[in-house]
Amino acid sequence: GQSLEQPSEVTAVEGAIVQINCTYQTSGFYGLSWYQQHDGGAPTFLSYNALDGLEETGRFSSFLSRSDSYGYLLLQELQMKDSASYFCAASGAGSYQLTFGKGTKLSVIP
């Protein structure tokens, strides 16, 4: 099985940079994904890391360190619309199933 830990809430100022951390304990870990969910909306895929290092997609970047069982999502140039919940999710080798963390509620303030 797998379990993931992430902060429950983060507040940041518009235009700033914020990092949301995720640590995991797994058996058969394969990769780490990140999803964004606005209130009342469906989760949407942001990024995926299977290898160590940084993956960049526009304002969002995601990092993975397999040796440390740790990853993070980095959001740059924060905008008010980035206020949402962010979930890290771990996948196991040979499995399509994801185990989600409890989510981090990001509030972007002016």
Next chain:
Amino acid sequence: SAVISQKPSRDICQRGTSLTIQCQVDSQVTMMFWYRQQPGQSLTLIATANQGSEATYESGFVIDKFPISRPNLTFSTLTVSNMSPEDSSIYLCSVDGGNEKLFFGSGTQLSVL
């Protein structure tokens, strides 16, 4: 990408009744997944639905309570049976979009009185 239509979007049901949630995908997919998300909580996988075979349920979820149909490669239903207030939750279907990416339906918000 995959476009997923899920309905109903919300419902209020009486204790002891059942509700069937439908999920339609705009392309053929091998696996469909049903998740539950309780208010302010994370997503918990209920079961994996493959076309032509019985659904595979996760620990804590049983077929009698959450029967699933998967008649073809674009459609699935999840029934929440004999509902109680503890079943009040958001139910989401999802499909594998490749490269470890899941696409989700818009969800069904269920309230049981």
